[in-house]
Amino acid sequence: MQEVFQLLFTALQISAVYILFSLGLTLIFGVLKVVNFAHGQLFTFGALVLSLTMGALAPSLGHGWAAYLVAGLAGLAACLAVGLVIYQFGFKRLERDMTGSFILSAGLVLLFEGLMLEVFGGAVRPVPALLEGNVQMLGLMVSRQRLVLLVFAVLLTAAILTLLRYTRFGKALRAVAIDYEAAMLQGIAYRRIALYGFLMACALAATAGMLIAPVAAVTPTLGDAYLVKGFIAVVVGGMGSIVGAVAGSLLIALLESFVGFYFDPSIANLAIFVIVMVVLLVKPKGFFGND
Amino acid sequence: MASDHALAVRKLSVSYGPVPAITDVSLEVQSGSIVSLIGANGAGKSTLIKAITGLVKVKAGEIAYGGKPLTNRQPNIILEHGIALVPEGRRLFGSMTVRENLEMGAYRIADAKKKADLFDACLHYFPDLKVKLPSLANSLSGGQQQMVAVARALMSAPSMLLLDEPTIGLAPAFVNVISRVMRDIHQQGVTVLLVEQNAEVALRVSDYSYVLESGAVVMHGRAEDLLHDPDIKKAYLGL
Numbered sequence: 281m282q283e284v285f286q287l288l289f290t291a292l293q294i295s296a297v298y299i300l301f302s303l304g305l306t307l308i309f310g311v312l313k314v315v316n317f318a319h320g321q322l323f324t325f326g327a328l329v330l331s332l333t334m335g336a337l338a339p340s341l342g343h344g345w346a347a348y349l350v351a352g353l354a355g356l357a358a359c360l361a362v363g364l365v366i367y368q369f370g371f372k373r374l375e376r377d378m379t380g381s382f383i384l385s386a387g388l389v390l391l392f393e394g395l396m397l398e399v400f401g402g403a404v405r406p407v408p409a410l411l412e413g414n415v416q417m418l419g420l421m422v423s424r425q426r427l428v429l430l431v432f433a434v435l436l437t438a439a440i441l442t443l444l445r446y447t448r449f450g451k452a453l454r455a456v457a458i459d460y461e462a463a464m465l466q467g468i469a470y471r472r473i474a475l476y477g478f479l480m481a482c483a484l485a486a487t488a489g490m491l492i493a494p495v496a497a498v499t500p501t502l503g504d505a506y507l508v509k510g511f512i513a514v515v516v517g518g519m520g521s522i523v524g525a526v527a528g529s530l531l532i533a534l535l536e537s538f539v540g541f542y543f544d545p546s547i548a549n550l551a552i553f554v555i556v557m558v559v560l561l562v563k564p565k566g567f568f569g570n571d
Numbered sequence: 572m573a574s575d576h577a578l579a580v581r582k583l584s585v586s587y588g589p590v591p592a593i594t595d596v597s598l599e600v601q602s603g604s605i606v607s608l609i610g611a612n613g614a615g616k617s618t619l620i621k622a623i624t625g626l627v628k629v630k631a632g633e634i635a636y637g638g639k640p641l642t643n644r645q646p647n648i649i650l651e652h653g654i655a656l657v658p659e660g661r662r663l664f665g666s667m668t669v670r671e672n673l674e675m676g677a678y679r680i681a682d683a684k685k686k687a688d689l690f691d692a693c694l695h696y697f698p699d700l701k702v703k704l705p706s707l708a709n710s711l712s713g714g715q716q717q718m719v720a721v722a723r724a725l726m727s728a729p730s731m732l733l734l735d736e737p738t739i740g741l742a743p744a745f746v747n748v749i750s751r752v753m754r755d756i757h758q759q760g761v762t763v764l765l766v767e768q769n770a771e772v773a774l775r776v777s778d779y780s781y782v783l784e785s786g787a788v789v790m791h792g793r794a795e796d797l798l799h800d801p802d803i804k805k806a807y808l809g810l
Contacts, residue, residue, distance in 0.1 A: 448678070455664050455675050461626055462662040464646035465655070467679035467727060 285420055287537045293426055295533030296433030300488035301510035302525040303440060304481035309520050310457030311477035312371055314381035318388035319485050320503030322359050326486030327493040327502055329355040331405040343408040355490050356483055363482030396500035407493040429491050453477050457520055516559050518569025527567055577602045583632035585622050592618040593786040605763040607773035610783035616766045617659055620735050624656045625649045655729035659736050661720040665709030669719055672708050676726030693722040696752045714745030731762040750776055770807035774798045
């Protein structure tokens with residue numbers, strides 16, 4: 281039983297990052313009807329900027345909360361700036377163009393990976409632990425740091441879901457995702473909503489990357505695995521569905537931790553791809569993909 | 572020539588790629604009137620409505636409303652000038668509730684009091700929607716959805732309402748409700764431009780009518796006169 285709880289906690293923790301990641305993909309798909317394959321690079325970029333800034337701040341601020349906060353804001357700002365550039369000069373011109381946006385985002389993956397390798401180097405850039413030690417909870421040993429990261433990710437996800445569900449902006453964003461022309465007929469400035477949606481997705485990617493940074497090996501290829509998993513989560517859950525992104529992420533994370541533990545991690549990956557195939561065969565639009 | 576808040580379309584042409592959809596179409600809608608556009612499938616009625624509301628690009632010609640040029644503006648800008656559209660096929664936000672759909676209609680209205688008044692007015696026009704407010708729009712019947720579509724357009728407090736085939740496929744009871752609401756809002760000073768395939772319904776509710784054929788206006792006149800015109804009777808009324 282203990283084992284099951286431990287695995288559930290692990291799954292929850294991994295899924296929190298997948299959720300933030302796949303919500304970003306979903307937002308971009310919603311407003312522009314394109315898939316941004318370079319989303320993982322923003323995730324990586326956030327983590328790299330965090331580690332770089334943490335290193336630079338260490339002499340003056342140490343490794344405490346203040347340093348994390350400043351470095352986090354730096355990572356966020358850097359990713360938003362990059363996001364703004366790739367939107368204005370790229371995705372804005374390729375909305376609703378699957379082929380064009382695929383070529384653009386595949387190119388951006390190569391470009392960013394090359395640039396980051398050049399600038400940050402290929403070595404692992406460790407981010408110091410935010411908190412040391414473990415806590416005893418429900419009979420589980422949980423690292424304090426992972427617990428804090430999980431709580432933060434859950435709160436952020438809840439905030440995003442609330443924003444989308446109840447605010448004027450969130451409703452406009454959903455309306456645009458359902459039918460952008462009908463949304464414009466209601467007076468919604470589609471272009472502005474698309475830009476904000478895209479930037480929100482970039483901020484989510486950066487935040488997810490920075491949340492995973494202290495417990496992961498931060499290298500210029502950090503985001504690749506997350507892109508694949510996040511994309512699978514979106515496909516399984518249903519492209520464009522917010523509930524689908526959350527459900528898909530949970531499913532992938534559960535498979536990863538349980539199958540990984542009882543069999544082995546490579547079987548877990550295999551299982552994930554088999555699930556994708558089955559879902560695509562049985563329900564081509566994913567679990568919640570209706571509109 | 573045009574009075575305040577009258578819609579004027581001059582020599583308008585729209586094509587889809589190399590295929591012309593409408594050519595040199597001119598029409599005028601006097602403020603406070605109900606004007607209908609009739610014509611067979613593919614005559615260009617919907618294209619004309621889409622051009623007026625900014626959903627398709629105009630190749631040549633001009634659109635003005637209340638003397639202000641609106642040619643090739645974005646749909647959200649055109650709404651700001653007071654022109655609202657009930658689109659063909661309704662195009663509701665299916666996975667949002669009826670209440671949210673109505674709220675989206677009033678997206679540009681910041682004044683909470685005004686929004687609440689409009690909301691009440693819409694429920695007064697369509698009392699059947701009251702119990703449906705928390706339901707998802709795509710769970711409603713076709714007739715109910717059409718009521719939501721009209722109510723959503725009215726939530727923007729338009730001075731002119733465009734309706735693209737609002738009664739297509741609806742049961743007679745719903746056709747009556749929509750026609751009654753159209754007359755009610757007209758009485759409150761809203762100008763109406765109605766696209767209808769059912770020429771009889773269109774000519775009976777409207778003051779003036781334009782007949783479109785193969786992308787061009789072939790006839791126009793007082794609706795009452797067209798209703799008794801032998802050619803119209805033969806071609807569109809099946810008499």
